[in-house]
Amino acid sequence: MERLDSLLCRLEKATIILEAAAVNSMYRTSPIKTSSESGNPLSVKEFHDIITGPLSEYVLYSSKIGDVVKTHASVVERCFLMEEEILKLASECSKPSDSELTLIMTLLGKEIEEVVKLKDNNRSNRFFNHLSAVAESVAALGWLSVSPAPAPYIKTMKEAAEFFTNRVIKEYEEKDTVHLAWKKALMSVLTALELYVKKHHTTGLVWNARGKPATASKLSKSSPTREVNSNCSVALPPPPALTPAHLAAISLQGKNQSPQSALFSDINRGEAVTSNLRKVTDDMKTHKNPKLREGPIMHTSRHQVNSSLNNTIIRSPAEKKGCLELKGNKWVVVSYFLNFCVIL
Numbered sequence: 001m002e003r004l005d006s007l008l009c010r011l012e013k014a015t016i017i018l019e020a021a022a023v024n025s026m027y028r029t030s031p032i033k034t035s036s037e038s039g040n041p042l043s044v045k046e047f048h049d050i051i052t053g054p055l056s057e058y059v060l061y062s063s064k065i066g067d068v069v070k071t072h073a074s075v076v077e078r079c080f081l082m083e084e085e086i087l088k089l090a091s092e093c094s095k096p097s098d099s100e101l102t103l104i105m106t107l108l109g110k111e112i113e114e115v116v117k118l119k120d121n122n123r124s125n126r127f128f129n130h131l132s133a134v135a136e137s138v139a140a141l142g143w144l145s146v147s148p149a150p151a152p153y154i155k156t157m158k159e160a161a162e163f164f165t166n167r168v169i170k171e172y173e174e175k176d177t178v179h180l181a182w183k184k185a186l187m188s189v190l191t192a193l194e195l196y197v198k199k200h201h202t203t204g205l206v207w208n209a210r211g212k213p214a215t216a217s218k219l220s221k222s223s224p225t226r227e228v229n230s231n232c233s234v235a236l237p238p239p240p241a242l243t244p245a246h247l248a249a250i251s252l253q254g255k256n257q258s259p260q261s262a263l264f265s266d267i268n269r270g271e272a273v274t275s276n277l278r279k280v281t282d283d284m285k286t287h288k289n290p291k292l293r294e295g296p297i298m299h300t301s302r303h304q305v306n307s308s309l310n311n312t313i314i315r316s317p318a319e320k321k322g323c324l325e326l327k328g329n330k331w332v333v334v335s336y337f338l339n340f341c342v343i344l
Contacts, residue, residue, distance in 0.1 A: 051080050143201075147203060
């Protein structure tokens with residue numbers, strides 16, 4: 001009986017110890033693994049490996065294709081650099097408030113929006129299928145806001161991109177192998193991203209519970225956009241400077257308007273050009289008023305004609321001298337502008 005009591009006491013002590021350990025494990029935050037080489041968390045380092053590996057290969061083949069595909073790739077690179085900054089922030093700070101989190105994600109959203117805009121602005125471009133595939137792919141970076149299963153979301157975006165990459169293959173399979181390598185590089189970026197999220201952020205973006213709450217201002221201090229613009233080979237050219245000769249030509253053009261420019265200025269007035277015309281009422285229409293077919297045509301008064309024509313007709317800059325003469329059995333009347341006193 002004594003041995004049974006002692007066993008029960010020992011069992012109770014073991015139960016208390018196990019319960020205490022279980023409670024502690026619920027609130028304990030395991031230390032984030034860091035890379036011995038860079039000092040950054042392992043998750044951040046492995047994401048950087050995607051940028052220097054598959055992404056750089058995609059950028060390389062995009063530059064070989066050239067045109068807007070090259071520019072598109074540089075904007076995509078900016079998106080990945082911005083996401084890397086957010087991952088660094090998450091490794092150092094705890095999860096922010098909903099309002100701050102929205103601001104942080106908005107910074108990434110603006111970069112992604114630039115990729116989509118560039119695609120929409122080049123719908124007539126011969127590489128539109130390339131641009132569409134990339135626009136679908138870059139949406140995968142939005143996994144940061146997806147929980148509890150961000151990896152399947154990336155897979156969905158990858159499948160959407162494959163719809164357009166298959167078109168690229170169909171078009172260039174027998175023409176240029178660079179496009180096939182470009183497609184393979186783009187898909188490898190998404191595959192690497194999916195594996196990365198499965199490994200480090202299985203149920204959503206992981207924050208450092210031991211750090212201070214994250215703020216969007218910490219991201220703005222180290223904007224990757226400036227970094228890319230300084231190193232980017234696809235730099236936009238500055239606007240051409242206006243020389244004194246250009247300025248003089250512009251001033252002369254403003255002073256001496258040709259008849260053509262006057263015509264175009266009237267055309268640019270739009271609906272205002274016809275604002276002074278009289279409205280045709282139903283009683284003036286032959287199909288509405290059958291009486292008009294029976295009787296003579298009704299003329300408006302001379303005063304009304306003068307007032308309406310003066311408002312709508314524009315005089316030409318140089319009017320010719322009027323001519324009124326009888327040639328054979330016909331009268332020739334030339335260059336009589338709004339002169340109602342001509343007697344034949």
